[in-house]
Amino acid sequence: MRKVEIHPDAVERVKRFTINDPQLGFGKYVAPIMIQAIFDHDEWQRFDLLPYGPLQLDPCTKVLHYGQEIFEGMKVFRHPDDRIFMFRPEMNARRFNQSARRMAMPEIPEELFLQACEIISAYSKHLVPKRLGESLYLRPFMIASEVGMGIKPAKQFLFIIVASPSGAYFAGDSVKVYIEREDIRCAPGGVGFAKTGGNYAASLNSYAKTIKLGCDQTMWLDSVEHKYVEEMSGMNFFAVIDGKIVTPALTDTILDGVTRRSVIEMARSEQLPLEERRLSVDELLQTIDDGRCSEAFVCGTAAVIAPIASFMDKDLSVHALRETNGKVCMQLREKLIGIQAGRSEAPAGWLYPIRDIHF
Numbered sequence: 001m002r003k004v005e006i007h008p009d010a011v012e013r014v015k016r017f018t019i020n021d022p023q024l025g026f027g028k029y030v031a032p033i034m035i036q037a038i039f040d041h042d043e044w045q046r047f048d049l050l051p052y053g054p055l056q057l058d059p060c061t062k063v064l065h066y067g068q069e070i071f072e073g074m075k076v077f078r079h080p081d082d083r084i085f086m087f088r089p090e091m092n093a094r095r096f097n098q099s100a101r102r103m104a105m106p107e108i109p110e111e112l113f114l115q116a117c118e119i120i121s122a123y124s125k126h127l128v129p130k131r132l133g134e135s136l137y138l139r140p141f142m143i144a145s146e147v148g149m150g151i152k153p154a155k156q157f158l159f160i161i162v163a164s165p166s167g168a169y170f171a172g173d174s175v176k177v178y179i180e181r182e183d184i185r186c187a188p189g190g191v192g193f194a195k196t197g198g199n200y201a202a203s204l205n206s207y208a209k210t211i212k213l214g215c216d217q218t219m220w221l222d223s224v225e226h227k228y229v230e231e232m233s234g235m236n237f238f239a240v241i242d243g244k245i246v247t248p249a250l251t252d253t254i255l256d257g258v259t260r261r262s263v264i265e266m267a268r269s270e271q272l273p274l275e276e277r278r279l280s281v282d283e284l285l286q287t288i289d290d291g292r293c294s295e296a297f298v299c300g301t302a303a304v305i306a307p308i309a310s311f312m313d314k315d316l317s318v319h320a321l322r323e324t325n326g327k328v329c330m331q332l333r334e335k336l337i338g339i340q341a342g343r344s345e346a347p348a349g350w351l352y353p354i355r356d357i358h359f
């Protein structure tokens with residue numbers, strides 16, 4: 001396996017770094033180290049653990065103009081015995097490479113991606129917070145670092161991982177959703193299933209509208225008929241209708257969430273009925289209004305699983321769920337948080353142990 005070069009100044013910096021703030025938030029703090037790798041001459045050249053710091057980019061760097069960029073988001077948890085574990089990182093490695101293929105970027109061998117994640121986590125072990133729901137959030141990303149104005153796939157890339165000690169997202173608050181009926185996030189044949197910056201940039205205008213209307217999350221509909229529920233800007237969606245858990249079936253316009261898959265697998269193992277199918281927004285709102293939809297929730301790495309309180313439509317009508325802390329949502333949420341924190345048994349392969357590094 002390729003070696004990651006450890007720079008002594010990075011080690012010195014991280015050793016001395018502490019955070020004394022009970023409100024960690026999300027992305028407020030970053031570990032003072034980063035993994036960096038360069039792709040050139042058709043291969044990954046080297047991986048380094050460096051001090052965290054600004055990147056110096058030529059103004060003509062392709063990513064700044066053409067958005068050739070992908071990223072991932074994953075978490076490391078501290079268990080009661082003080083060992084630390086990544087949650088299902090192989091799935092992030094695979095998705096990263098799926099995104100890379102779609103965006104004409106080089107793949108990273110899965111074992112190299114995992115090794116790089118493991119090294120930054122091991123050196124940041126003392127920064128993995130302790131309280132339930134807290135974690136060290138890892139953000140691997142890749143950018144086209146080649147310089148030039150021509151619109152063609154770059155040949156040089158930069159891969160980086162940064163790590164951010166994070167608090168419990170939403171901390172159990174229920175979410176108000178705004179249904180976006182005009183703008184679209186992505187289209188069939190496009191890049192919706194890839195974790196690439198443009199999808200998020202496309203969501204920001206609606207995000208501003210969502211917040212202005214007093215809501216928290218934007219719900220995206222399909223771009224062809226503007227009729228079927230897809231997902232939120234950074235989370236997947238579930239509802240419980242007639243006692244059955246329903247989630248939109250995956251298409252190339254929906255991100256294949258690791259948490260979504262985990263929810264489906266947990267529900268199946270608990271023999272909860274579940275359907276992956278098309279769900280129209282009309283069916284959703286009608287079943288909320290007539291009480292057949294008892295609860296709804298969102299899920300993603302950042303939010304884990306969070307209940308939905310209400311949906312606001314384009315005409316500003318509000319459709320409130322009868323149960324905001326629904327039974328199914330809370331059962332799955334507790335189970336997942338327990339597994340991640342090492343307080344309940346994890347299905348095989350869900351926790352990836354980080355070996356201690358003595359430095």
Ligand SMILES: Cc1ncc(COP(=O)(O)O)c(C=O)c1O
Binds near residue numbers: 301
């Ligand atoms: C668009 C989108 N959908 C869903 C998710 C949830 O995916 P995951 O559970 O892998 O974090 C995310 C977050 O990564 C996302 O950005």
